[in-house]
Amino acid sequence: MHSTIKVKLNLLVALFTAAALCANGQVSQPEITTKLWEAIGGQDNWQQARYFMFSCTGGQKGSFVQGERRYLWDKQTGNCRFEGVTTDDETVIALFNIRTHEGTAYINGVQLNNPRVTEDIIKEAAEEFKRDAYLLFLPTALDGDQVSVKVGDEKLVGTQRFTMVNIKNPKTVFSASVAGQLYVDAQTGQIQKWRPNGSSNEFSVDGFKDIGGGLVLPTRFISSDTSASVTYPLAAALVNIEDQKFERP
Structure with a gap:
């Protein structure tokens, strides 16, 4: 009898915890991955x-x-x-x-x-x-069979609230290793900031542009170290x- 009550209590705690997480706006790994792909036009468009x-x-x-x-x-x-x-x-x-x-x-x-x-x-x-x-091509680093995506806590930066996403991909299609922390708008899936592992630089991400083929990519990366900032005047899928x-x- 006591065992049955304990199981029911544990179940209730789990349900209340899940409800609290949803109320706080936290999202699951599959949800944030889907959002990230949708923000740039979809994984199918990228692969094609x-x-x-x-x-x-x-x-x-x-x-x-x-x-x-x-x-x-x-x-x-x-x-x-x-x-x-x-x-x-x-x-x-x-x-x-x-x-x-x-x-x-x-x-x-x-x-x-x-x-x-x-x-x-x-x-x-x-x-x-x-x-x-x-x-x-940072938003496409989700592509690959070795990629690791872990959703962290939400973070308030100024008046904006971000979902923190840790990503690691040792071999992207553009032949670079990507590892770091994404600041993601959980509503739109757009990357707003990027902090590479092992670097003191943090990039603000904007300048999202329709490059053709149904793809939308960011073209401005403003670094806390201004000499590391990068801009892409031209970006097109042909x-x-x-x-x-x-x-x-």
């Missing part, structure tokens, strides 16, 4: 999209280029075209695959014949791509890119 064109400025600590960097990316094959101006004021074009790091490089329109120099430039360009794709764009300058 293949070609992307984007450019970015800022956030250039340790970079071998200056000013705006420009990219064409085939998400399906991993082929990438990188264009920029080096710190020595030379125009550089690197045509490579983000997964294999194989390809060719051109300085001022002339193809490099030195394998070692070509390898170094492609390595640098691949690192630039990872850094720049990391933020633009129906097609000519193969030659990945083969010659």
